[in-house]
Amino acid sequence: MTRASRGLVMLALGVLILQRIWTGTLVWFVNPRTLGLTWMAALGMIAMAGSLLDVRKLRRVPAVTGFHDAAESRTATESHEHEHGHAGHEHAAHDHGAAGSYYSLVVLALPLIMALLVPSRPLDGGAVANKGLNTARPLARADATSLKRAEKPPEQRNILEWVRNFNYAADAAVYSGETADVTGFTYFDTRLPAGQFIVARYSISCCVADAMALGMVVRSKQPAPAGNAWIRVRGPVSLAKIGDQPMPLIQAASVETIAEPADPYLYP
Amino acid sequence: MFAGARAFAANRWSRVTFFVVLAGSVAVLGRAPNLPGSLTIMSERLHMFSTIFQGIFIEAVPFLLLGTLASGIVEVFVNREELARYIPRDAVRGVLAGALLGFCFPVCECGVVPLARRLFNKGMPLHVGIAFLLAAPALNPIVIVSTYTAFGFGPILFARIGLTVLIAVVCGLVFSFGARPERVLLPAAWPVLAGGSGSEAQVKSAPLAQRVGQVVSIAADEFFEMGSYLLVGAALASGLQALVPQSLLLGLSTGPLVSVLALVLLAVVLSICSTVDAFIALAFAGSFTTGSVLAFLVFGPMVDIKSIVMYSGVFKKRTVGYLVILPLLLTILAAVFINLNLNW
Numbered sequence: 001m002t003r004a005s006r007g008l009v010m011l012a013l014g015v016l017i018l019q020r021i022w023t024g025t026l027v028w029f030v031n032p033r034t035l036g037l038t039w040m041a042a043l044g045m046i047a048m049a050g051s052l053l054d055v056r057k058l059r060r061v062p063a064v065t066g067f068h069d070a071a072e073s074r075t076a077t078e079s080h081e082h083e084h085g086h087a088g089h090e091h092a093a094h095d096h097g098a099a100g101s102y103y104s105l106v107v108l109a110l111p112l113i114m115a116l117l118v119p120s121r122p123l124d125g126g127a128v129a130n131k132g133l134n135t136a137r138p139l140a141r142a143d144a145t146s147l148k149r150a151e152k153p154p155e156q157r158n159i160l161e162w163v164r165n166f167n168y169a170a171d172a173a174v175y176s177g178e179t180a181d182v183t184g185f186t187y188f189d190t191r192l193p194a195g196q197f198i199v200a201r202y203s204i205s206c207c208v209a210d211a212m213a214l215g216m217v218v219r220s221k222q223p224a225p226a227g228n229a230w231i232r233v234r235g236p237v238s239l240a241k242i243g244d245q246p247m248p249l250i251q252a253a254s255v256e257t258i259a260e261p262a263d264p265y266l267y268p
Numbered sequence: 269m270f271a272g273a274r275a276f277a278a279n280r281w282s283r284v285t286f287f288v289v290l291a292g293s294v295a296v297l298g299r300a301p302n303l304p305g306s307l308t309i310m311s312e313r314l315h316m317f318s319t320i321f322q323g324i325f326i327e328a329v330p331f332l333l334l335g336t337l338a339s340g341i342v343e344v345f346v347n348r349e350e351l352a353r354y355i356p357r358d359a360v361r362g363v364l365a366g367a368l369l370g371f372c373f374p375v376c377e378c379g380v381v382p383l384a385r386r387l388f389n390k391g392m393p394l395h396v397g398i399a400f401l402l403a404a405p406a407l408n409p410i411v412i413v414s415t416y417t418a419f420g421f422g423p424i425l426f427a428r429i430g431l432t433v434l435i436a437v438v439c440g441l442v443f444s445f446g447a448r449p450e451r452v453l454l455p456a457a458w459p460v461l462a463g464g465s466g467s468e469a470q471v472k473s474a475p476l477a478q479r480v481g482q483v484v485s486i487a488a489d490e491f492f493e494m495g496s497y498l499l500v501g502a503a504l505a506s507g508l509q510a511l512v513p514q515s516l517l518l519g520l521s522t523g524p525l526v527s528v529l530a531l532v533l534l535a536v537v538l539s540i541c542s543t544v545d546a547f548i549a550l551a552f553a554g555s556f557t558t559g560s561v562l563a564f565l566v567f568g569p570m571v572d573i574k575s576i577v578m579y580s581g582v583f584k585k586r587t588v589g590y591l592v593i594l595p596l597l598l599t600i601l602a603a604v605f606i607n608l609n610l611n612w
Contacts, residue, residue, distance in 0.1 A: 029326050037330040041326075051485070104495070118298035124315075132514045206540060209324050209506065210540045
């Protein structure tokens with residue numbers, strides 16, 4: 001019983017991850033750099049589930065009560081497994097109700113339950129207030145390659161690259177007058193004067209737990225779009241400040257609302 | 269930690285009602301289109317929680333799987349005598365070996381706990397295992413490369429390695445003074461008495477296919493057990509991230525002591541994998557004191573919410589307390605010393 005239900009939960013977890021890879025929603029949760037590992041984990045779990053659900057072995061398990069809860073009697077379980085696979089055992093003296101294994105099953109099923117109950121969506125502007133807009137410098141690895149990569153033509157730089165350039169430049173004023181063309185979501189920072197808002201993106205190193213919001217200040221003559229809307233902003237760049245922190249500012253020539261991009265995050 | 273849960277589980281109807289009500293309200297909060305003001309914020313927080321929770325799960329599950337497989341392999345293919353032969357006899361060299369063992373097992377904190385528990389089963393001395401547990405997540409090839417990539421060949425890289433070894437060795441030595449496994453470890457991690465089960469000899473002679481089957485079976489057991497600790501930790505970490513504004517902590521970037529406390533707390537709350545924490549630390553390097561960034565890099569891999577919960581599956585409560593407090597004090601001491609005396 002325990003073995004079969006564990007097998008089913010594992011199978012479902014593996015399938016859930018495969019489904020996320022398939023539908024492209026995996027990037028809502030982790031940096032695609034970890035895709036290889038994630039594939040491995042999904043297939044590994046499915047293979048393990050296959051071995052747990054192996055019909056020949058399942059049939060051999062006698063219907064006795066008190067199947068071992070791994071948490072309670074590990075050594076006993078193992079010595080028993082060494083001796084004869086998963087067949088019946090005689091460690092009935094150990095006190096281990098079904099509760100422990102029941103709870104480990106429920107806990108392991110939590111990602112499935114959350115995925116079913118709460119429609120998945122990427123981290124959005126609603127979380128910036130909690131995550132904090134990161135205005136600290138520098139924002140990514142200091143090696144030469146990533147700096148060189150950041151030396152793209154201004155129109156092709158994303159928000160991460162703009163912020164990084166501003167942070168690494170000896171004098172950020174060299175970027176003044178260049179034209180930015182970036183996409184991000186709107187965020188209204190209370191420290192900014194009226195008529196200004198922030199176009200922001202999350203930068204993800206590994207998974208959304210380490211998400212950091214980065215942004216550029218936008219000054220626009222048009223009325224600002226609603227909070228947490230995806231926009232594309234174009235216009236010349238100059239230098240602004242939030243508190244003491246220098247930040248790039250876009251004097252918006254145009255602000256258009258766009259659909260949420262397939263990959264909402266940026267990766268350092 | 270399942271004690272309360274077990275009492276709760278005893279009453280079937282309260283259990284069923286609780287889950288149905290919880291699931292119903294979560295589903296409503298997650299889906300309903302036009303909620304009134306305060307509920308919108310709750311719904312936002314719920315989405316944030318759900319996204320971060322699943323993110324940590326997807327990120328950690330390959331490492332958990334690797335750790336449990338390594339544990340299964342150790343159980344089936346390594347016997348006590350072999351292990352004992354490789355471990356130095358005296359305490360100092362023993363803990364040093366334990367601290368450097370991470371180079372052989374490149375696991376982060378999600379993988380190291382099941383592996384360490386298995387090594388305890390196999391009779392690894394307490395002090396060696398504790399040094400391994402504390403050092404391995406930060407002291408392995410993957411983490412060193414990522415730290416090098418982030419900070420280059422400089423004081424942060426060397427100080428991270430040095431401090432991690434130092435703290436792991438000191439904590440290991442503390443446990444080498446007369447601490448007995450039965451008083452420190454939960455029964456599940458007790459060393460199996462030599463000859464107690466008599467099963468190892470049989471396993472050794474079993475055909476390879478059967479032994480691989482055993483590895484998988486042990487790994488599956490361990491996956492569910494350690495996985496439940498990991499996910500409880502992940503749920504706590506994502507709950508904290510969804511409820512506590514980090515901007516409060518990010519404001520405390522100066523001050524030799526306050527900055528260290530802020531980043532140590534952040535490391536605990538974020539519970540990020542040690543393989544990438546260097547890139548996160550880099551974001552603080554410009555504004556925070558050097559000592560505090562180091563504290564983040566040294567303490568984070570040893571102790572965070574997920575690892576505290578996972579430790580509680582191996583050690584008795586009081587030991588878990590020591591394993592949090594000892595590294596914490598040592599990290600703070602070292603970091604504040606660096607802030608006050610060195611100018612990096």
